[in-house]
Amino acid sequence: MVHMNKRSGIESRKRILDAAMKVFSGHGYAKANMRMIAKAADISIGGLYLYFRNKEDLCFTLIKNRLDDLAGRTREALGDIDDPAEAIGKFISIHIKYVKKHRELILVQGREHGFAFGIEIKKKFFRSQRKLLEDIIRKGIKAGVFRKCDVEESAKIIFGAIRGFVLSIVVEPDSLFLPEECSNLILNGLVRRNNK
Amino acid sequence: MVHMNKRSGIESRKRILDAAMKVFSGHGYAKANMRMIAKAADISIGGLYLYFRNKEDLCFTLIKNRLDDLAGRTREALGDIDDPAEAIGKFISIHIKYVKKHRELILVQGREHGFAFGIEIKKKFFRSQRKLLEDIIRKGIKAGVFRKCDVEESAKIIFGAIRGFVLSIVVEPDSLFLPEECSNLILNGLVRRNNK
DNA sequence: TGTTCATGTGAACCATTGTTCAGTTTATAA
DNA sequence: TTATAAACTGAACAATGGTTCACATGAACA
Numbered sequence: 001m002v003h004m005n006k007r008s009g010i011e012s013r014k015r016i017l018d019a020a021m022k023v024f025s026g027h028g029y030a031k032a033n034m035r036m037i038a039k040a041a042d043i044s045i046g047g048l049y050l051y052f053r054n055k056e057d058l059c060f061t062l063i064k065n066r067l068d069d070l071a072g073r074t075r076e077a078l079g080d081i082d083d084p085a086e087a088i089g090k091f092i093s094i095h096i097k098y099v100k101k102h103r104e105l106i107l108v109q110g111r112e113h114g115f116a117f118g119i120e121i122k123k124k125f126f127r128s129q130r131k132l133l134e135d136i137i138r139k140g141i142k143a144g145v146f147r148k149c150d151v152e153e154s155a156k157i158i159f160g161a162i163r164g165f166v167l168s169i170v171v172e173p174d175s176l177f178l179p180e181e182c183s184n185l186i187l188n189g190l191v192r193r194n195n196k
Numbered sequence: 197m198v199h200m201n202k203r204s205g206i207e208s209r210k211r212i213l214d215a216a217m218k219v220f221s222g223h224g225y226a227k228a229n230m231r232m233i234a235k236a237a238d239i240s241i242g243g244l245y246l247y248f249r250n251k252e253d254l255c256f257t258l259i260k261n262r263l264d265d266l267a268g269r270t271r272e273a274l275g276d277i278d279d280p281a282e283a284i285g286k287f288i289s290i291h292i293k294y295v296k297k298h299r300e301l302i303l304v305q306g307r308e309h310g311f312a313f314g315i316e317i318k319k320k321f322f323r324s325q326r327k328l329l330e331d332i333i334r335k336g337i338k339a340g341v342f343r344k345c346d347v348e349e350s351a352k353i354i355f356g357a358i359r360g361f362v363l364s365i366v367v368e369p370d371s372l373f374l375p376e377e378c379s380n381l382i383l384n385g386l387v388r389r390n391n392k
Numbered sequence: 393t394g395t396t397c398a399t400g401t402g403a404a405c406c407a408t409t410g411t412t413c414a415g416t417t418t419a420t421a422a
Numbered sequence: 423t424t425a426t427a428a429a430c431t432g433a434a435c436a437a438t439g440g441t442t443c444a445c446a447t448g449a450a451c452a
Contacts, residue, residue, distance in 0.1 A: 009429070030226045033409055044431045046412080055410065085387060140386070147388040156371060157361070157381050164360020165353070175352060185353050189385030190336070191281060192343040205399070229439055240401045242442080251440065 013051045016041045017065075020058050025104030029059055059108065060121070066105055067125045070098050078132060084140030085187055091133065092162055092186065093179035099166045106170050130155050158186055209247045212237045213261075216254050221300030225255055255304065256317070262301055263321045266294050274328060280336030281383055287329065288358055288382065289375035295362045302366050326351050354382055 019041035023032045034055060038045045052058040074094055081087045099106060109122070133155040140146030162182075169177050215237035219228045230251060234241045248254040270290055277283045295302060305318070329351040336342030361373050 160360040160364040161357035164356040168356040187387050189383050191383050
């Protein structure tokens with residue numbers, strides 16, 4: 001056995017995160033174990049604990065990174081859009097595209113294992129995303145584009161629907177869920193318009 | 197210790213299912229263990245295995261029962277509704293109400309533990325529910341009430357949205373998600389109608 | 393009374409797994 | 423070369439938990 005130890009700490013940490021991502025994704029939190037992650041990261045079991053307090057901390061870090069990333073991308077993308085309808089469409093498409101790219105980790109977050117870990121961080125994320133939606137809706141109503149409605153409740157419902165799209169894509173990766181179709185439904189509904 | 201054994205088998209099976217429901221609901225699949233279920237069902241650990249092959253089989257039976265029940269209720273409720281818009285509303289409200297009643301078990305199904313158990317049964321359930329939606333949409337288009345659209349894709353999206361409502365309610369039981377508001381969005385969309 | 397069998401028991405088995413810690417290795421600098 | 427500390431190792435520990443099995447119980451019946 002070749003000894004490959006003595007690498008830079010920062011690099012090892014990254015390797016562990018990458019490996020953990022793969023292992024958690026492939027097996028889920030409960031069935032993934034530290035030995036698998038250690039092997040995948042080409043480090044010893046004990047080595048893992050140099051960089052993460054425990055299994056939970058490791059998974060938590062993974063989730064937090066992803067959520068922060070998505071939140072940042074969303075804010076950024078919405079920055080230069082004025083049309084509320086277009087903003088809603090963008091909001092939806094960002095989320096759908098993000099899922100298709102990071103399907104694996106979302107599988108892990110699901111409901112996996114006992115309860116509440118990372119629940120706080122997730123709730124915070126959801127709240128901030130909903131706030132963005134609320135801003136768009138308020139703007140849309142003020143501009144006369146959207147119908148008058150309870151802004152908070154609507155944002156909650158729309159974000160709920162998006163969560164459903166995300167979940168469906170995660171569970172059935174082959175299903176289409178074209179962003180345009182999804183936002184078309186949210187924007188225009190199922191009922192036929194008079195002027196068409 | 198009083199010996200309470202020698203009860204009818206069928207009754208014991210029911211007691212076990214009730215107990216399992218409570219325990220799985222309260223702790224999730226992974227953290228629930230056979231000892232807890234045995235105690236809650238007032239039976240011995242070994243006794244559990246007289247009625248269910250293993251932990252998975254026990255949980256699977258629970259889920260299957262619930263899904264069959266919901267599928268039956270849906271079919272029944274939609275039977276005597278002709279108006280497509282009303283049918284969509286009913287479909288949504290049935291699901292939302294069902295979740296609020298059986299929140300616990302849905303928590304268990306989530307994504308819990310490794311992979312695929314009960315996945316087949318769930319997929320079958322989803323397929324059949326989507327079929328119901330497709331029928332409603334097709335009828336609505338034919339009647340000129342709904343806009344022309346890809347029926348299958350629309351059903352998938354709407355069912356996806358409903359899944360999101362369900363998930364949101366499960367995770368945040370306090371949130372409202374009024375059925376009327378939800379179907380209003382699905383039916384009419386966010387954008388303001390001309391005639392209003 | 394004695395036999396049968398469905399029903400029930402729970403200690404014990406065994407595999408798994410998160411975590412620790414006493415010790416090893418190597419880069420760096422004095 | 424030697425000392426120091428950061429990086430790393432993996433056997434061992436301790437707890438958990440699904441499952442089994444040899445045995446017990448009691449209702450029904452001959």
